[in-house]
Amino acid sequence: MKKESLNDYCSRVNKAIDFIRLNLDTNISLDELAERVNLSKFHFLRVFHAVTGVSPGEYHKQLRMQRTQFQLISHSEISVTQIAYQLGFSSVSALCKSFKKTKKTSPLEWRAHYLRKHSNSGHFEKNKDEYFRSIFNLKYNNMEKQHQFKxxxxxxxxxxxxxxxxxxxxxxxxxxxxxxxxxxxxxxxxxxxxxxxxxxxxxxxxxxxxxxxxxxxxxxxxxxxxxxxxxxxxxxxxxxxxxxxxxxxxxxxxxxxxxxxxxxxxxxxxxxxxxxxxxxxxxxxxxxxxxxxxxxxxxxxxxxxx
Missing domain, CATH: 3.20.80.10 (Regulatory factor, effector binding domain)
Structure with a gap:
């Protein structure tokens, strides 16, 4: 593929991704995305898959699943119903069906498994903090951080x-x-x-x-x-x-x-x-x-x- 063509395709795919991200809580059709980047939907589908490795619909689902998982582990008090509403799923059952297809389990079962996996003592907030520390190599306790950050x-x-x-x-x-x-x-x-x-x-x-x-x-x-x-x-x-x-x-x-x-x-x-x-x-x-x-x-x- 010529560099000029690759650059043009990347530009169009990025425009589509930006639109998806800004409208994560809405259902977006393939026709609408293709029209926004001035390609036929069949050509757009091929180009999007070539650049990202997945279809536009699958990419949208992946982003929603990432946000669902984040809400489940970061806000354990939020119900699955609230998450479904916030992310634009048509119903709670639609979220659960999509989640189970991706993770092979229900949102609540996944959350419970996460708690068991990351907490021997059952204190979720403590272990969630340790999870982020393991990624970022953090060294500060909560009291120290309260003084450091405003x-x-x-x-x-x-x-x-x-x-x-x-x-x-x-x-x-x-x-x-x-x-x-x-x-x-x-x-x-x-x-x-x-x-x-x-x-x-x-x-x-x-x-x-x-x-x-x-x-x-x-x-x-x-x-x-x-x-x-x-x-x-x-x-x-x-x-x-x-x-x-x-x-x-x-x-x-x-x-x-x-x-x-x-x-x-x-x-x-x-x-x-x-x-x-x-x-x-x-x-x-x-x-x-x-x-x-x-x-x-x-x-x-x-x-x-x-």
Missing amino acids: CQVKELRDQKVIYIRNFSIHVHDSEGFKQMFERLFEWAGSRGLLNFPATKALTVYRSMPDENGMLQADVCLTVPEGVLGEGEIGTTIIPGGTYAVIYKEGTLDECFSAWDYLYNSWLPASGFSADSRGVFLNHLNDSGTHPEGLHIFEMCVSVQKI
């Missing part, structure tokens, strides 16, 4: 961004993220789109890390309306609304510790729950120019009132 609830605006996407990158692959940002900066710089501090550099986490620390992520730069991407450079909107925001200056480990603190300490006591709009880091400096090599960032997690 979390505020803010209303953020929609942000138009250009991005480079990685479907499978390790959460600690700093070199991989650096290379993605370098390609994005080169593309934006050659078009006069870099205007710091107005331009924001963001890392958007598109999935929770699995037990091996692998996730999907985009590196992004905010751009004015009307900017179009090309090839691997996509454009999308990071939706605004209510976000829990942590500001921090620290090491890379402390960046990941902020994630751990927000999900496992702050959220359960906040009266909010994470929703499907996602998580992103707003990078406020270049750690290479910091006298101590520290990162300055805002971690933003989309939330809704419980």
Whole structure:
């Protein structure tokens, strides 16, 4: 396949994925997706499968299942009925049927199995905290983290961004993220789109890390309306609304510790729950120019009132 054709297909698939993510709680037809990327539905189906390895419908189901699992383990007080409603399933039975087809068990049985597997003492929150620590190599106890992090609830605006996407990158692959940002900066710089501090550099986490620390992520730069991407450079909107925001200056480990603190300490006591709009880091400096090599960032997690 020619490079030009591959870049064009990747661009169209990324546009479709962005639309799916922004409409995770709705049912989207193949016709609607194909129309949005200006391909026949049969051609679009082949291209999407070639780029992602699955069909658009299967990709949508995978995202819903990821969010369902996250809700089950992160908010043990939320019922399956509530999750089904939040994620746009037609009914509780539809969620259970889809979940059982994927996981070979029911949502409640899966949650119970998770509790047994990750807790010898039955204290779910403690072991959930240890699960995230094992991925992020965290070193801080809850009392220490309360002193380290200040979390505020803010209303953020929609942000138009250009991005480079990685479907499978390790959460600690700093070199991989650096290379993605370098390609994005080169593309934006050659078009006069870099205007710091107005331009924001963001890392958007598109999935929770699995037990091996692998996730999907985009590196992004905010751009004015009307900017179009090309090839691997996509454009999308990071939706605004209510976000829990942590500001921090620290090491890379402390960046990941902020994630751990927000999900496992702050959220359960906040009266909010994470929703499907996602998580992103707003990078406020270049750690290479910091006298101590520290990162300055805002971690933003989309939330809704419980």
